[in-house]
Amino acid sequence: MELLKVTINHAGYSGNTDVIKKVDLSVKSGELIGLIGPNGAGKSTTIKAIMGLLPVMDGKVEFAGEGRNYSYIPEQPVLYERLTLWEHLELAAAVYEMERNVFLSRAEDLLKLFHLSEVKHHLPGTFSKGMQQKVMLILGFLLEPAVYVVDEPFLGLDPRGTKDFLSHLNQARVKGAGVLMSTHVLDTAEKICDSFVLMNAGTVVAAGNLMEIRKQCQLPEGSLFECFDQLLENSK
Template identity: 60%
Template sequence: MEGPLLDVRLEKAGYEEREGVVRNVAFTVRAGELVGLIGPNGAGKSTTIKAILGLLKRTEGEVRFCGPGGTYAYIPEHPILYEELTLWEHVELAAASYGLTGERFEERAERLLARFKLGDVRHHLTTSFSKGMQQKVMLVLGFLTKPDVYIVDEPFIGLDPKATKELLDALNEERSRGAGILMSTHVLDTAERICDSFVLLDGGAVVAQGDLDRIRETCGMPDASLFDCFHALT
């Protein structure tokens, strides 16, 4: 089996006022794999993601992006946008940051705007958008760069059913291309359907991980849904 695109070995991660929020969290994300990071509120999912992104000073352990380009895209739960920029200016800024230019950039951007039904508002300020539209902007910016690894935090919040389907289709296309995906989500029925494996956190520690059969084995419920396993283990 090929090596991982993302290798996470966190001995401890936390904050100045709360050290060791997560402890001994270890997992990998491989090419074409979608790993679900799940757990109740306060389980340590956000801290784990921040540690992976290098945003926490109080982190012990190692995080390695091992893909051909060592690249990743982060799609946050809450949109992070500039008030004074239009949608297209956000797209141009993201493209410039990653060295995307010319026809390659234009074609990719146009395809993503059409996919998420944002083409008609490309020259509008994103502050005028609904929360769902702003979330779709973050999806466009994330998919624009075609990285080795996607880190996606609660992507379904605020999306209507059509946008959710387009997101799932886009994720599948990226997996087919060979990208790896780490996705934090509370939408367990969708996670059960689309994820290859899971990392289940509770109290800052891994209480189960692996594919659904392994999760079922851990909680001793051979025919249970991910939802039922989640509630049995947390």
């Protein structure tokens, strides 16, 4: 089942309306799509376009179903200075209109998973970057949406945090959720993603699973990194 379909003719800002162009991608139930590209390739701009955060957008973004059925986990934590971790969760639950008992169960389970139970009444502003990133992951997982849109989730996470994140993300996929994930960590992406969308200079230069990417690059045994490097050379 297709949960997210994106067709962007061009998008950007008032001073530059073509930051990204000709971007087509889709995410199916249970699928993890890796959005790959160098700095400035247009990955984060693509995600902003999907979230409706750009002033200029010529294209179409379709989520399956009705209402808020996606979670966005940004690259940089967005936190309120005067709210504790638990108050952040309660605020999110109120926005999502979650039933109290469902919220309490999920919140406590996620706090335990990411080892933040003991600091749930502390201010996240005092946390390390990795702990703040875990707060964003917890907020993203709280709703249990149909689609997760995740921008560079591994930044700041230690190996244990990365393992916990991937384990819970896999559980969500087993239940039918789809994931679009932007990342620079190509060795991890190669292991966990079902297929890839490779971007450069604001547009898609290749798409498909690893076998299809290898074919496009004419590297039958190439790693994702080697294919990525070859595509960048070809696009110069």
